[in-house]
Amino acid sequence: MTVAAPVKSLTIAVIGNPNTGKSTLFSALTGMHARIGNYPGVTVEKKIGTIHHHGVTLNLVDLPGTYSLSPRSLDEMVSVDVLLGRQPDVGEIDAVLCIVDASNLERNLYVVSQVLDVGLPTVLVLNMWDVAQSRGIQIDVDALAQRLGIPVLTCEAHRRTNIAAIKSALVAASKQTTRTPLRLFPPEFYREAEALRTQTTVGENVLPDFLLERLLLDAGGYVEQWQSKQHASELPTQLTAARDRLKAAGCRIPAVEAKVRYAWSRQLLTGVVQQPAERPVTSSDKLDRFFTHKVWGLAVFCLVMLTVFLAIYVAAEPLMTLIEDGQGFIGDTVGKWIPNGPFRSLLVDGVIAGVGGVLVFIPQIALLFLFIALLEDCGYMARAAFLMDKLMVKVGLSGKSFVPLMSSFACAIPGIMATRVIENRRDRFVTILVAPLMSCSARLPVYVLLIGAFIPDLWYGALRGLTLFAMTSLGAIVAIPVAWILKKTFFKGETPPFVMELPSYKWPSPRIVLSRVYDRVMSFIVRAGTLIFATNVLIWATAYYPGDHAEERRLQAEIASQEEQRNDAAELKEAVNRESQRLLETSYLGRAGRAMEPVFLPLGWDWRIGVGVLASFPAREVIISTLGTIYSLGGDVDAENQELRSALQAATWPDGRPIYTIPVALSVMVFFALCAQCASTLMIIRRETNHWGWAAFTFAYMTILAYAGAWLTYQIGQWWM
C-alpha cells in the first residue's frame, strides 16, 4: 500500500433553473443516498449527496431550482448564503456546478452570469442535449467553454451520459482558486456598490461584493430588508439616492440587470449557437393547444385529476388494509410470546401499532407522488396550475395550490407534502394550514355511522346522500374564508408573481419518476415517521394508564382457556366489554370527559359523546371504537355495526329524553368536519413548516372553528325542530 494522501473533502453547490433536469443529474451523480434535512429557520430542504471519485470525496449540495440569485425572502437567501460560504451548516464552497437546458440556453445563462459574479470555480453542464439536437440547435461546446473560461460539458442526465467526465471536471475545478467575477455593469455601478461597504460594515463583519451589488440592485429585496433592519435610519435613503444617481447616468435599477445580463448572454451565444430562424412548430406545441383548449383541455384535466384522486382514495385502500392486517398479525404473534401485562401492551398496542400507524400512510404518499412525478416530468403539472389559477386566485392562492388541496380530500398528509411545488412561502403556508379542512377519508366512517343511525331514509336515500355530500363539502367551503383571512393577516404582502415557465412536453423517464417516489417516501419515514411514531406511543400511554388492568387480563385469560376447550365464551366476552367500559370511564380520558360535560352541553352532547370526541383527537376514526367501548360492545365495532347504531338510538338522558336527535348527530358531524383530529397531520405540518407554532395554530383554529360550527348547528337545529 502506498502512502495515502490525506483524503480531501470538497463541497460543490449544484444550481440551475427549474425544469432543467437538475435533480436527475444530482441523483445520477450521487446515487440514491442523499442526506435530506432542513436549513435552520427556513423551510428550504437541504439535500446533500456524496461522490467518491479517484480518492477525492465530493459533497454535492443541491440548491432549489431558481431563475435568478436575487433573493426576495429568507428562503431564497439560503442559496445565496450557501454559495458565499455564509451558511454555517454547509461551510465553504469549493466549486459550483451549473446545469442549464441546452435547448434554451439564452434564458438559462441568466442565473449562470450571476453565479459567475460570485467568483467561484464553475463547471457548466448543458443538459437535455438530445432535445436541443432534435430541435436542430447546433452548439459549439468548445467555443462556448473558451468564451466563458470555464469547462463546459454536455449531458443527457436521464440516460446518464458523460457522468464520469462531469465528476472529473468537478474535481479539477475544485482544485482551482477563485476566478475573477464577470462584472458586467458600468463602472459607476461598482463605485456606488463600493460606497455602501463602509455603511454596512459592523466590526469585522464586511459584506462580500456580491451582497453589496444585490443590496443596490434588488429594490425591496431581502438584502435590503435585512441590512435596513441592522442600520436603522440612514440606509434606505442612501440606497434611494444611489439608485437615483445611477438612473440619471442611464443605469436604471432594476431594469439594468436584466438588460445587461441578457445582452451578455446573447453576445456570448452569437456564433456559438446555430438554430433554425423560425422555431419549428413542435409536437409539444400541438399537444399544448389541445391540453389548454377551452373544452378538451378542461375535460382532460378533470379526467387526469379524477384518476389521481381515485388512485389515492380507492387504489391505496387494499394496500393500507394489507399493512393494517400485517400489523395485526405481527402484534398477535408477538403477543403470544409475552405474558399479558403492561409490557405486552406497550409492545403490541404502542410500538407495533405505532410503526403500523406510520407505514399505513405510505401507499397514499407513494401513489400521489408517483402521479405528481409523472405529471411534473412530462410537463403537465405546470399546465394544471395554468388551468386552475383563475379559480384559486379567488381565494388568494395560485393554481399551484390545486393539486395539494385536491389530494387532501383523500388524506391531508400526502396533500401537505405535495405543497412543496409552491415556491412562494406565503401561498405554501396558507395551503398547508387549510389542507386539513378538506374532508379526508378518515372522516367518512363517522359520517356513515351517524347518517345511518339518525338521518331518515327519505326520498329513496337522497336525503342521506345529500347529508353526506354536505358534510364532505363543508370543510372546503369553510376553507375559502379561512384562506382569505390568513392571506389578510399572518401572510399579507405583495401578491407573489405567477410568472411561470410552461416547459415542453416530453415522455416521462421511469427512472426519474421512481427515484422521486422513493425520495418522498424515505423523506416521510425519516423526517415525519419518527415524530408520528413517538406520538402514537405517547397516546397509547395516556389511554392505558392509570387504570388497574388486572381484572381485564383475568377475563381475557379465561376467555382464552374457555375457547381452547371450545366452550361458548359469549358471557365472558360481555364481561370483558363491561370491564373495558369501566376502565375507560375511570381512565384520565373518561374523567376528563365527565369533568368537561358542561363544555359539551351547549353542543347537545352528553359526556359519552364528549369522551368519544376527546379520544379521537389523535385520530378521528377512533371515535367508532370508543363509542363501542362506552356502550359496552367492545372496541371491535365498525361504522356499519347495527348494534352500535341501536345503542346510539336507544341512549337517553337521565330524564328519559333521547340523547341523539338529528341536531345532535349533525352537530357531531360538523365538529368532525372542521376539527384537526389527527396527530399525524399536526406532525407533518410541524415538519413542512419547520416550526411547532404552525402545528399548534392549526390545532387551535380548527378546534375553535369546530366548536363554533357544532354549537351553531345544534342551536339552529333545536330552533328548527
Next chain:
Amino acid sequence: MATTKLNRLTQGQTGIIRDVQGDDGVAIRLLEMGLTDGEPITLIGAAPLGDPLEFSLRGYRLSLRQSEAERVEIDLPH
C-alpha cells in the same frame, strides 16, 4: 408604431417589449424571465377560464396573469 399593453395582444399577435413598469417583485421577476426592451413576444392563447395567458419569447413558453401582462408596455409593428 402603436404602443399598448401586453395583455391587449390578440392570439398569435407579436409585439416588441418597450418597458416593464414598477420595481417590485413582479417587475423584477418579469425582467429576470427575459422581458427586456426590444424583445419580441407572442400571445399563444389564454387558459380556458380567460386567465392566465400563455406567451412565447426567447424560444420558450411563459405563463403570465392578465394583471402581470398589463405591466408590460409593448410596441405593435405595422
